[in-house]
Amino acid sequence: MDGRGGVDRVFTALGDPGRRSLIEAVATRGTATATELAAELPVTRQAVAKQLSSLADAGLLHATRAGRETRYEVTPAPLEDAVEWMVSVGAAWDERLAALRRSLANKT
């Protein structure tokens, strides 16, 4: 994890329901451009482009130039740390609680 700054950017980017649904829309398509998304969402292309750009700044979307358009895809990289944390902490507790059970049994 790249420290609190990165986490804060993710927080801010996800705080807006419109941005969340935009990420959902990109994730559903795999990749998408502002034009493609604006065609299916009740917002202007300009508004979508602005939101996509800020999501890319937050590291949640990866931007690639495709001719005159910018194509976006979801980059779960900043989120992988969170998932990794959950898996490793969960596994650690499974082990510890099994050890706690053994430790208690040995005392009685």
Place this chain on the structure above:
Amino acid sequence: MDVEREILVPEAPDEVWEALTEPERLEEWFATEVELDARPGGEGVFRWGDGDERHAVVRELEETERLVLDWDDGGSVAIELEPVVEGTLVRVVESSPEFAPALGLRALAWTAAAA
């Protein structure tokens, strides 16, 4: 984001409590080397065999009921004991609040990938 675990042990809460708060007992299951001043505001140092070391401060302590440690990395762990007919229900919640918004999105990306 929280990780939650629960186990049921046949021992009574006061027996489990000793295993949660006495350093030499904690060394049997929690970490390789433990220093813990088990009172509110007390400090704890936990070391593991792989060289990992974590520092904590006791945020809450209610004898035989509840122990909450704040880790120095911003996370926390709460361990609650509930007396039940069969013994004690041990509930652990480890939190790392800064990850909270990320998880839903990750699940969403997975859902999309699977679709």
